[in-house]
Amino acid sequence: MDLTRFPRRRYTEGYTPIEKLARLSAVLGGPEIYIKRDDLLGLTEGGNKTRKLEFVVADALDRGCDTLITCGALQSNHCRLTLSAAVKEELKCRLIIEERVPGTYNPGASGNNFLFRLLGAEKIKVVPGGIDEVEEMQKMAAEAESEGRKPYIIDGSNASALSALGYVACAEEITAQLFEKGIHIDHIVCPSGSGGTHGGLLTGLLGTNTDIPVAGINVRRSKELQEEKVSDVVKRTVKFLDIKSDVPKDMIVCFDDYYGPGYSLPNDKMIEAVKLLARTEGILMDPVYTGKAMAGLIDLVRKGYFKKSDKVLFIHTGGSPALYAYLETFLPEK
Numbered sequence: 001m002d003l004t005r006f007p008r009r010r011y012t013e014g015y016t017p018i019e020k021l022a023r024l025s026a027v028l029g030g031p032e033i034y035i036k037r038d039d040l041l042g043l044t045e046g047g048n049k050t051r052k053l054e055f056v057v058a059d060a061l062d063r064g065c066d067t068l069i070t071c072g073a074l075q076s077n078h079c080r081l082t083l084s085a086a087v088k089e090e091l092k093c094r095l096i097i098e099e100r101v102p103g104t105y106n107p108g109a110s111g112n113n114f115l116f117r118l119l120g121a122e123k124i125k126v127v128p129g130g131i132d133e134v135e136e137m138q139k140m141a142a143e144a145e146s147e148g149r150k151p152y153i154i155d156g157s158n159a160s161a162l163s164a165l166g167y168v169a170c171a172e173e174i175t176a177q178l179f180e181k182g183i184h185i186d187h188i189v190c191p192s193g194s195g196g197t198h199g200g201l202l203t204g205l206l207g208t209n210t211d212i213p214v215a216g217i218n219v220r221r222s223k224e225l226q227e228e229k230v231s232d233v234v235k236r237t238v239k240f241l242d243i244k245s246d247v248p249k250d251m252i253v254c255f256d257d258y259y260g261p262g263y264s265l266p267n268d269k270m271i272e273a274v275k276l277l278a279r280t281e282g283i284l285m286d287p288v289y290t291g292k293a294m295a296g297l298i299d300l301v302r303k304g305y306f307k308k309s310d311k312v313l314f315i316h317t318g319g320s321p322a323l324y325a326y327l328e329t330f331l332p333e334k
């Protein structure tokens with residue numbers, strides 16, 4: 001696939017590492033688990049949104065925009081990284097922050113909320129959960145225009161076909177790395193939220209003719225709804241790239257047993273997974289996405305979903321700054 005036809009900014013030097021998780025694999029008694037360290041991507045504290053923003057911010061710059069506007073939850077990694085990209089590009093950034101659970105917004109909270117301030121968001125507007133975010137961003141953009149700015153709106157889920165190119169590129173990167181290392185991977189596991197990462201990976205693997213199955217671990221929706229969402233991302237991205245074939249329906253696989261009691265709310269398996277990764281590999285997961293996705297991987301291992309001889313690659317999509325807003329979930333040690 002020729003992705004060079006799309007303007008792209010580069011925020012990471014070279015590839016992110018693929019590392020073998022030898023101690024975790026030993027503790028679980030196999031399979032052999034590897035990790036793609038997208039938590040080490042560029043921009044502030046890395047994570048999957050960095051890859052998506054490379055294409056989206058390039059588009060904003062191409063259009064001569066000077067102010068990025070986006071939205072997200074109280075601990076949004078997407079908002080942190082959009083703001084970080086704006087800093088790097090000498091753009092301004094304004095954020096709509098959605099208080100999804102009433103009464104939970106705390107302007108002094110740590111984690112990403114602290115970073116919104118440290119990185120110098122030009123404006124932060126906190127709105128109640130369930131509000132029409134698109135309308136709010138449009139209002140914010142109109143306000144910026146009235147001040148003589150040229151705003152660029154990035155949708156909160158950042159799951160457009162353009163942003164999905166980030167994980168199409170990542171699939172190409174992974175196949176090149178595995179070839180160099182001489183490793184054959186049997187399964188990929190990743191978190192599945194807006195579906196941009198999951199759908200982008202599936203599209204990229206299709207485009208490189210690589211049929212590694214990808215298991216998405218849902219962070220906020222039922223299996224049925226999430227598989228539809230991922231399928232929609234794949235369809236739009238395949239069309240955008242003008243790929244002639246499609247990802248077969250049975251290759252779109254999501255698991256919904258690990259996000260309860262709801263989006264961003266802690267559960268015991270997530271806590272176990274975050275602690276296990278910290279204490280076997282010294283790697284930080286986050287409570288909302290990768291902690292739950294890793295909990296899914298661990299449970300699938302225990303249920304015998306993988307063969308002991310398999311090699312499984314986990315995509316670490318970042319998010320660890322949110323850990324510092326969840327101290328009471330992990331401490332004091334019980």
Ligand SMILES: Cc1ncc(COP(=O)(O)O)c(C=O)c1O
Pocket residue numbers: 047048077078157191192193194195196197198286289290317318319320
């Ligand atoms: C750290 C982290 N991991 C995973 C995801 C989910 O990725 P996607 O929205 O591409 O499905 C997000 C989305 O916000 C995220 O911030």
